[in-house]
Amino acid sequence: MTHLRCSVTGCGTTLDLHDRALACPKCGDLLEVVIDQPQADPNALKHLWLSRRASYDPRDTSGVWRFRELLPDVYGPTGVVSLAEGNTPLVRGQKTLGFAGLNALSFKHLGWNPTGSFKDLGMTAGITEAKFVGAKAVACASTGNTAASLAAYAARAGVVGRVYLPAGQASANKLAQALDYGAEMAQIEGSFDDALNALLNANDPDLYFLNSINPFRIEGQKTAMIEMLEQLGWEIPDYLVVPGGNLGNSSAFGKAFIEMKKFGLVERVPRMVIVQAAGANPLARMWAAGASELEPVAKPETAATAIRIGNPRSWKKSLQGVRFSDGFVLDVSDEEIGEAKDWIGRDGIGCEPASATTLAGIRKLTASGKIERDAKVVAILTGHVLKDTEYIIKRRS
Numbered sequence: 001m002t003h004l005r006c007s008v009t010g011c012g013t014t015l016d017l018h019d020r021a022l023a024c025p026k027c028g029d030l031l032e033v034v035i036d037q038p039q040a041d042p043n044a045l046k047h048l049w050l051s052r053r054a055s056y057d058p059r060d061t062s063g064v065w066r067f068r069e070l071l072p073d074v075y076g077p078t079g080v081v082s083l084a085e086g087n088t089p090l091v092r093g094q095k096t097l098g099f100a101g102l103n104a105l106s107f108k109h110l111g112w113n114p115t116g117s118f119k120d121l122g123m124t125a126g127i128t129e130a131k132f133v134g135a136k137a138v139a140c141a142s143t144g145n146t147a148a149s150l151a152a153y154a155a156r157a158g159v160v161g162r163v164y165l166p167a168g169q170a171s172a173n174k175l176a177q178a179l180d181y182g183a184e185m186a187q188i189e190g191s192f193d194d195a196l197n198a199l200l201n202a203n204d205p206d207l208y209f210l211n212s213i214n215p216f217r218i219e220g221q222k223t224a225m226i227e228m229l230e231q232l233g234w235e236i237p238d239y240l241v242v243p244g245g246n247l248g249n250s251s252a253f254g255k256a257f258i259e260m261k262k263f264g265l266v267e268r269v270p271r272m273v274i275v276q277a278a279g280a281n282p283l284a285r286m287w288a289a290g291a292s293e294l295e296p297v298a299k300p301e302t303a304a305t306a307i308r309i310g311n312p313r314s315w316k317k318s319l320q321g322v323r324f325s326d327g328f329v330l331d332v333s334d335e336e337i338g339e340a341k342d343w344i345g346r347d348g349i350g351c352e353p354a355s356a357t358t359l360a361g362i363r364k365l366t367a368s369g370k371i372e373r374d375a376k377v378v379a380i381l382t383g384h385v386l387k388d389t390e391y392i393i394k395r396r397s
């Protein structure tokens with residue numbers, strides 16, 4: 001039976017799937033969903049998933065629920081809250097190749113989701129569970145994208161959405177989105193970390209909590225990796241490069257790789273590389289120092305506001321995937337991010353600043369010889385070009 005378990009190896013505490021605890025009652029660490037080995041064999045599953053692209057069943061038109069054999073799948077055809085998320089393309093780099101120092105590079109553009117960011121993949125799963133347990137109100141702290149996504153999915157589910165934002169720090173575009181979808185908004189003085197603490201300390205039992213420490217969010221986000229490998233004909237790239245903020249996304253991708261290997265869907269996995277902004281880089285620092293505990297950055301600072309986060313909650317989960325895949329972590333400066341973003345724009349693709357950390361990181365890694373020119377690399381783009389228009393106007397004027 002699909003259930004919740006403490007994510008720390010060795011703790012072993014288990015809970016019912018629908019328990020609303022946010023942390024392990026024994027050791028206080030994050031929880032994860034344990035998925036059972038699917039009934040169908042790997043090839044049959046791959047065919048089934050692909051065949052669903054020709055179906056108009058609402059669960060099949062979602063690029064998340066299409067992969068429901070690897071999700072908590074207890075909601076039935078009418079229980080799922082979806083905006084037909086996922087189904088995002090792999091776009092080949094053209095002019096970016098020279099900048100990247102690679103012969104082949106693809107961008108998996110998760111910014112081409114319904115609310116313009118990868119958050120929709122996790123949000124459909126989180127809100128679906130919230131509705132299942134009867135929540136009347138859902139909440140998150142956010143640098144903007146989670147807020148926009150939560151607001152849209154809460155509207156679809158007919159529940160109240162409440163978002164906590166660091167005052168004056170989220171882009172106007174993201175604020176406007178959350179307002180348009182009807183969310184209640186609290187602006188908190190300080191950083192994202194302060195907004196998250198304010199929400200957690202409010203300890204309101206009526207609020208269903210939807211930051212990425214919610215294990216259901218991670219389940220939905222996982223499917224980006226299944227879809228990516230499907231699009232590559234199940235040929236495994238050498239590297240997957242991901243931006244790192246609160247580290248939910250990399251945690252999800254790592255879990256996807258661990259499960260796909262365990263269930264026999266793949267024989268090997270790409271090396272997962274996490275790229276942080278230099279002013280908000282606690283995991284990159286920890287990695288460089290070979291330390292065993294994360295030291296938060298007290299005053300995170302970067303123009304890539306989506307990842308201006310000093311105390312990422314999912315760092316242990318995220319490192320599980322980095323280690324499993326023989327990956328690594330690095331950081332890039334704001335100027336490197338800006339330059340990489342310009343090139344993604346010149347390719348006609350576009351993205352928000354936080355997404356461009358991936359291309360900036362790749363350039364650094366090929367320049368130092370850590371990634372070879374003929375490596376097959378996929379870079380994740382997390383947010384749409386229109387997510388932070390002020391950044392672009394400022395940079396180009």
Ligand code: F0G
Nearest residue numbers: 142143145146245246247248249382383
């Ligand atoms: N890229 C974008 C565009 C984001 O919005 C975020 C996170 C990340 C990367 C980092 O992902 O946190 O899973 O490591 N945005 C969150 C938010 C924190 O509130 O919208 P992560």
